[in-house]
Structures are given as C-alpha cells and as structure tokens.
Amino acid sequence: MDTDDLSIPTYNGIISEAEKFNHDLTLQFGVLASSCKDDDDYLNQAEAMIKDWLEDEDFDVVADDIFFGEYVDLEKSRATLKKLLSNIAEIRKTPMSEREYEDW
Numbered sequence: 001m002d003t004d005d006l007s008i009p010t011y012n013g014i015i016s017e018a019e020k021f022n023h024d025l026t027l028q029f030g031v032l033a034s035s036c037k038d039d040d041d042y043l044n045q046a047e048a049m050i051k052d053w054l055e056d057e058d059f060d061v062v063a064d065d066i067f068f069g070e071y072v073d074l075e076k077s078r079a080t081l082k083k084l085l086s087n088i089a090e091i092r093k094t095p096m097s098e099r100e101y102e103d104w
Helices: 008-021 023-033 040-055 059-065 074-092
Strands: none
Touching: 008 023, 008 040, 008 074, 023 040, 023 059, 040 059, 040 074, 059 074
C-alpha cells in the first residue's frame, strides 16, 4: 500500500507527527507503508518498529541509521517516538471501518 491509502488519523498521527520532528523519520514510516496490507497492519508494524528502536541498548547507533547520519537530539527523538506510540494507541480506539479516508 501507499501512504495515500492510510486513514486520515493514521496519516496525521504517524506521518505528519514524524515530519514535525525530522523528514528522515517521516521517510522511515513512508517506506514502511509499502510492506503493509491495510491501516491496522501499518499501525502494528509501525508500533513494532518503534518499540524495537526504543528498546535497543545502542539507541545512538539506531538513531544514526534512522536519520541517515544526521545529528538529532536523542532525547527529543525518543520523545517523538513515544508520542507516535501514544498516537497509535489513540488511533486504535476507532475501528478501522470507522476511520476516515481521503477520497482520491
């Protein structure tokens, strides 16, 4: 699927929120969409990816990969990732069939 296929809450809660912090983070979540079958699959994979990043003992090395070697504040990047997890939890409160989608 493409990011255009995501529900409006998912797009805003993940893609737009990531973009507020850093475009390279947005790219990570944009690429992820290509391996997902639907909105819920995307949320599951995004959540798993974020948790893997946050749980890695070498987060500074992980951050180097996420941001393609660009310097970022590690604490702010962790806070952004935690915000994305919170957004995912909120999005999941609405069943996929009741989420709004763009009419392309």
